[in-house]
Amino acid sequence: xxxxxxxxxxxxxxxxxxxxxxxxxxxxxxxxxxxxxxxxxxxxxxxxxxxxxxxxxxxxxxxxxxxxxxxxxxxxxxxxxxxxxxxxxxxxxxxxxxxxxxxxxxxxxxxxxxxxxxxxxxxxxx
Amino acid sequence: xxxxxxxxxxxxxxxxxxxxxxxxxxxxxxxxxxxxxxxxxxxxxxxxxxxxxxxxxxxxxxxxxxxxxxxxxxxxxxxxxxxxxxxxxxxxxxxxxxxxxxxxxxxxxxxxxxxxxxxxxxxxxxxxxxxxxxxxxxxxxxxxxxxxxxxxxxxxxxxxxxxxxxxxxxxxxxxxxxxxxxxxxxxxxxxxxxxxxxxxxxxxxxxxxxxxxxxxxxxxxxxxxxxxxxxxxxxxxxxxxxxxxxxxxxxxxxxxxxxxxxxxxxxxxxxxxxxxxxxxxxxxxxxxxxxxxxxxxxxxxxxxxxxxxxxxxxxxxxxxxxxxxxxxxxxxxxxxxxxxxxxxxxxxxxxxxxxxxxxxxxxxxxxxxxxxxxxxxxxxxxxxxxxxxxxxxxxxxxxxxxxxxxxxxxxxxxxxxxxxxxxxxxxxxxxxxxxxxxxxxxxxxxxxxxxxxxxxxxxxxxxxxxx
Numbered sequence: 001x002x003x004x005x006x007x008x009x010x011x012x013x014x015x016x017x018x019x020x021x022x023x024x025x026x027x028x029x030x031x032x033x034x035x036x037x038x039x040x041x042x043x044x045x046x047x048x049x050x051x052x053x054x055x056x057x058x059x060x061x062x063x064x065x066x067x068x069x070x071x072x073x074x075x076x077x078x079x080x081x082x083x084x085x086x087x088x089x090x091x092x093x094x095x096x097x098x099x100x101x102x103x104x105x106x107x108x109x110x111x112x113x114x115x116x117x118x119x120x121x122x123x124x125x126x
Numbered sequence: 127x128x129x130x131x132x133x134x135x136x137x138x139x140x141x142x143x144x145x146x147x148x149x150x151x152x153x154x155x156x157x158x159x160x161x162x163x164x165x166x167x168x169x170x171x172x173x174x175x176x177x178x179x180x181x182x183x184x185x186x187x188x189x190x191x192x193x194x195x196x197x198x199x200x201x202x203x204x205x206x207x208x209x210x211x212x213x214x215x216x217x218x219x220x221x222x223x224x225x226x227x228x229x230x231x232x233x234x235x236x237x238x239x240x241x242x243x244x245x246x247x248x249x250x251x252x253x254x255x256x257x258x259x260x261x262x263x264x265x266x267x268x269x270x271x272x273x274x275x276x277x278x279x280x281x282x283x284x285x286x287x288x289x290x291x292x293x294x295x296x297x298x299x300x301x302x303x304x305x306x307x308x309x310x311x312x313x314x315x316x317x318x319x320x321x322x323x324x325x326x327x328x329x330x331x332x333x334x335x336x337x338x339x340x341x342x343x344x345x346x347x348x349x350x351x352x353x354x355x356x357x358x359x360x361x362x363x364x365x366x367x368x369x370x371x372x373x374x375x376x377x378x379x380x381x382x383x384x385x386x387x388x389x390x391x392x393x394x395x396x397x398x399x400x401x402x403x404x405x406x407x408x409x410x411x412x413x414x415x416x417x418x419x420x421x422x423x424x425x426x427x428x429x430x431x432x433x434x435x436x437x438x439x440x441x442x443x444x445x446x447x448x449x450x451x452x453x454x455x456x457x458x459x460x461x462x463x464x465x466x467x468x469x470x471x472x473x474x475x476x477x478x479x480x481x482x483x484x485x486x487x488x489x490x491x492x493x494x495x496x497x498x499x500x501x502x503x504x505x506x507x508x509x510x511x512x513x514x515x516x517x518x519x520x521x522x523x524x525x526x527x528x529x530x531x532x533x534x535x536x537x538x539x540x541x542x543x544x545x546x547x548x549x550x551x552x553x554x555x556x557x558x559x560x561x562x563x564x565x566x567x568x569x570x571x572x573x574x575x576x577x578x579x580x581x582x583x584x585x586x587x588x589x590x591x592x593x
Contacts, residue, residue, distance in 0.1 A: 028561035111220025121580030
């Protein structure tokens with residue numbers, strides 16, 4: 001295989017590449033924050049006039065809550081009653097699976113194609 | 127201007143990274159990055175599934191990372207080049223995978239650095255009171271990131287010497303706390319049986335245990351960063367496996383002690399809520415000395431982690447420039463300090479920007495997502511490595527036992543962790559993978575034209591089997 005000689009890249013195009021990469025990184029990190037995707041489904045199951053007993057705390061546990069600065073059950077209510085909802089959204093799970101599997105399939109196939117060129121040139125097709 | 131050896135066709139003075147590090151530095155780099163995970167983050171697994179779930183996850187995820195350490199030790203002791211897993215991917219899977227792996231590394235470490243800076247500012251704020259305003263908070267974040275970037279700029283030996291000292295202090299603080307609470311005498315200070323009861327051990331059942339895998343990663347995330355020092359250690363074949371495995375043992379012990387102390391002192395709802403479980407544990411002992419010690423140790427652990435992350439992210443970015451995957455401008459080595467200074471400076475404003483707009487939980491999640499993608503690659507990578515160069519065909523610094531069991535365990539646990547992330551951050555994970563797809567398409571169909579083909583393969587190995 002003939003040795004591949006890459007084209008020269010102008011300084012301006014190098015800067016454009018850098019700007020593209022930075023913009024993509026910012027978008028990937030900032031967009032989920034902005035769109036509110038970075039979070040989990042959970043809700044506070046409210047108890048009116050909470051007591052430590054209603055919140056399911058034993059006397060020893062209450063002692064630790066107090067040491068941590070929670071003077072009464074009302075102060076700890078939102079922490080104790082903040083419950084997760086693990087109901088599975090099957091459509092979202094399917095989409096996520098397809099995206100991840102598709103990504104890795106493309107990654108390995110395209111990498112292999114590039115790798116064969118590298119090996120061919122490195123070992124001169126021998 | 128000085129470029130690294132393979133960076134440019136123009137006549138240049140060749141300056142390489144300095145080989146000055148030993149096994150202790152490798153340990154300091156790996157444990158330094160990870161130890162902060164004992165001080166914050168792991169406990170959110172308790173939030174997801176209860177205190178017992180956090181313990182189950184501690185050991186199961188410990189198995190995942192033991193597999194990572196074993197696999198990494200074999201491949202890196204053989205492919206000893208800056209960029210770590212990036213260099214492995216380049217030689218074993220192909221250029222596009224290497225490009226992606228470098229992005230995983232940069233994302234994981236930069237967001238981990240961001241998390242550490244936020245943690246330091248949050249910890250100081252929690253103790254400073256109302257006088258610590260928004261500008262003080264931002265100032266603390268900026269100071270941490272800029273000072274540590276400057277340290278990294280000035281040289282790797284000093285950077286990792288500092289890491290060794292502060293990591294050792296932060297680790298010793300856990301040991302001191304453990305013995306101070308009389309672990310041999312339940313009921314004196316610790317009250318495990320009262321805090322973890324049959325009723326509250328697994329409040330969400332086994333789905334909560336699986337969901338907790340997401341945060342369980344934080345117990346050990348970053349230990350694989352030891353490989354980034356491959357080009358700067360004096361004896362990669364000896365130092366990298368030794369430093370990485372010693373680091374993993376250190377962390378498994380530290381994580382188990384941390385769980386035992388915290389689970390015995392606070393109700394699971396609080397444990398899953400707090401940002402400072404070990405600091406709170408110090409507070410709950412009633413000893414002002416222990417509380418102050420854990421306050422200082424929390425700060426030191428976060429500083430060590432941020433310091434190691436800057437080191438690792440910069441080397442991954444530097445490697446991309448050196449191989450022309452990105453403009454070669456990034457591949458410059460400082461003529462005096464012998465560090466990848468442009469990469470360090472380039473990543474500095476990105477870290478600062480996200481430290482100001484993200485909160486701790488979000489920054490940690492970004493880091494975890496890239497980490498899991500990375501570990502998925504590693505499980506396939508070792509299989510390909512053994513197939514292309516079977517044992518005996520090339521010299522390996524270390525050969526890990528029980529192959530392919532660690533690879534299979536790693537892959538299965540990665541799949542479980544994807545599902546765990548889906549249970550909380552599915553849309554975010556999908557969005558990040560879409561980003562990697564866009565970057566892959568950009569690289570494969572555009573950027574790769576600027577890459578020299580055969581020059582990427584730098585190891586003195588025979589042709590891989592099957593090619």
